[in-house]
Amino acid sequence: MPSARFLKQHTLALGGLLLLLLVCGPFLYRQWNPLVYHLTLTTGSFAGANYQLVTHYLAPAAHQQHIELSLVPTDGSENALDAVQQGRIQLALVDGGLSHEGRDNIREVAPLFLTALHLLVRRDIYDTLLENHDLRAALRGKTVSLSTVGSGTHTFARKILDRLGIPTSAFTETPCTIHQLVDEASTAAQIPAIVFTTSSLPSPVANRLVRDFGYRIYPLDFTSAVRLNDKAAYSVTIPIDTYSISPNVPDKDITTIGRRTLFVTHKDVPAEAIAQLARAVFEGDFAKAYDPPLTLDQFNLLAEFPRHPGAQAFVNSTLPITQETLQNLSQYIGLIGAIACIPPCIIMMRPYLRRLRRDPFRSVHDYLLQVSLLEARIFAIDSSGSDAHAILHDLRNQLNHLKREAMDLYHQERLDDADLIDTFLAQVGDLRSHLNACICHNHPPHVPSTSDHDNAHQNLSS
Numbered sequence: 001m002p003s004a005r006f007l008k009q010h011t012l013a014l015g016g017l018l019l020l021l022l023v024c025g026p027f028l029y030r031q032w033n034p035l036v037y038h039l040t041l042t043t044g045s046f047a048g049a050n051y052q053l054v055t056h057y058l059a060p061a062a063h064q065q066h067i068e069l070s071l072v073p074t075d076g077s078e079n080a081l082d083a084v085q086q087g088r089i090q091l092a093l094v095d096g097g098l099s100h101e102g103r104d105n106i107r108e109v110a111p112l113f114l115t116a117l118h119l120l121v122r123r124d125i126y127d128t129l130l131e132n133h134d135l136r137a138a139l140r141g142k143t144v145s146l147s148t149v150g151s152g153t154h155t156f157a158r159k160i161l162d163r164l165g166i167p168t169s170a171f172t173e174t175p176c177t178i179h180q181l182v183d184e185a186s187t188a189a190q191i192p193a194i195v196f197t198t199s200s201l202p203s204p205v206a207n208r209l210v211r212d213f214g215y216r217i218y219p220l221d222f223t224s225a226v227r228l229n230d231k232a233a234y235s236v237t238i239p240i241d242t243y244s245i246s247p248n249v250p251d252k253d254i255t256t257i258g259r260r261t262l263f264v265t266h267k268d269v270p271a272e273a274i275a276q277l278a279r280a281v282f283e284g285d286f287a288k289a290y291d292p293p294l295t296l297d298q299f300n301l302l303a304e305f306p307r308h309p310g311a312q313a314f315v316n317s318t319l320p321i322t323q324e325t326l327q328n329l330s331q332y333i334g335l336i337g338a339i340a341c342i343p344p345c346i347i348m349m350r351p352y353l354r355r356l357r358r359d360p361f362r363s364v365h366d367y368l369l370q371v372s373l374l375e376a377r378i379f380a381i382d383s384s385g386s387d388a389h390a391i392l393h394d395l396r397n398q399l400n401h402l403k404r405e406a407m408d409l410y411h412q413e414r415l416d417d418a419d420l421i422d423t424f425l426a427q428v429g430d431l432r433s434h435l436n437a438c439i440c441h442n443h444p445p446h447v448p449s450t451s452d453h454d455n456a457h458q459n460l461s462s
Helices: 002-032 049-064 077-085 123-132 135-139 152-164 178-182 204-213 223-227 271-282 296-300 309-318 323-355 364-384 389-411 418-441 450-461
Strands: 037-042 067-071 091-095 106-121 143-145 194-199 233-238 254-266
Touching: 037 271, 049 067, 049 091, 049 271, 067 271, 077 091, 077 106, 077 152, 077 254, 091 106, 091 152, 106 123, 106 152, 106 204, 106 233, 106 271, 106 296, 106 309, 123 135, 135 152, 152 194, 152 254, 178 194, 178 204, 194 204, 223 233, 223 254, 271 309, 296 309, 364 389, 364 418, 389 418
Parallel strands: 037 067, 037 091, 143 194
Antiparallel strands: 091 254, 106 194, 106 254, 233 254
């Protein structure tokens, strides 16, 4: 049974190898065959600053992390959040400070750059505002774009108007998308007199309206009052000459209300994908696109949505290695090493362990020794030349018993050195042949009995 012997001798070694493969195999496989995640992402309008930011910086960095991003347009941050909540889109860059109600599936990856709410007004209205600083009067009866319903800008603009006590009935609302406002084909007559737009600096909408139609930016410098009830509001400075140098637009540093762009995802997106995406955000050029650049301090900011586990895993991976971590790692490696060493140690200890058993004759060597002792006794009888017929029969019975016992243990796979069984059987066969010859040679002569003589005599008489 060569195959059975092979399996018996190498089963534990193969078990140790399989254990190592189970522990190390998945890691090595993932290193050689990384899983590529295909995720959908929205930045709102494709005409916005966030779209340019993602296509120029984030998408290439994500590709290096084995994540392929497919960009999907939406009509603003509110609609983007709803799409992520419903699972129609997996990732989104949205304005912070929006409602959490009914959005339990949304998880935050990280807070990113600040955006600024721009209040763009036509030049003649701006000049009047500089004289009287009456924003309520400036809005009354004008065409105003609060952006489209479903956008973050629309939500924030409505909050500003409510704070100023200006009802929507006081002006003519003319919603315009970012695409409509930046479209070179749009004419001055198609642009509302007052436009609210939210964007990272510089705003594409502000660039177009200042350059082509002479619009100006009016400050919203009451952020501190807003923050009393809205901690998602920030004060943002729009530097002098951001949109024009001659004339200066703005003509000085102005303050407006800002929001922080949030990177959000659906709760069911795999943690590994989010961790890799967070690495692409914070360790690539995306983090350096604006000043100040993004750092891990972003994760110290108050999260507006529950943090995704993948984002926390990324943060943990960037922490410096502590003594406790090294100790845990060394214990883990020691445990794996000890487990891997168990099968080889068992193989090495098998001869010693089997000697501790109480069962006799567990080695073929022991049986070979017993056969050799029988052989020595047979040779001694041959040398004496005595009649030992009964003794030879007894020795043959002992030899047969040894063979049966050894073969039983062999079939039970309880022999240490089963590969010597053929040698044992050959020795038994040779000794049995010799024993049979000795028994025939030492057969006692047949002595005729009295009845034999009488029978012979009768036969002769007849």
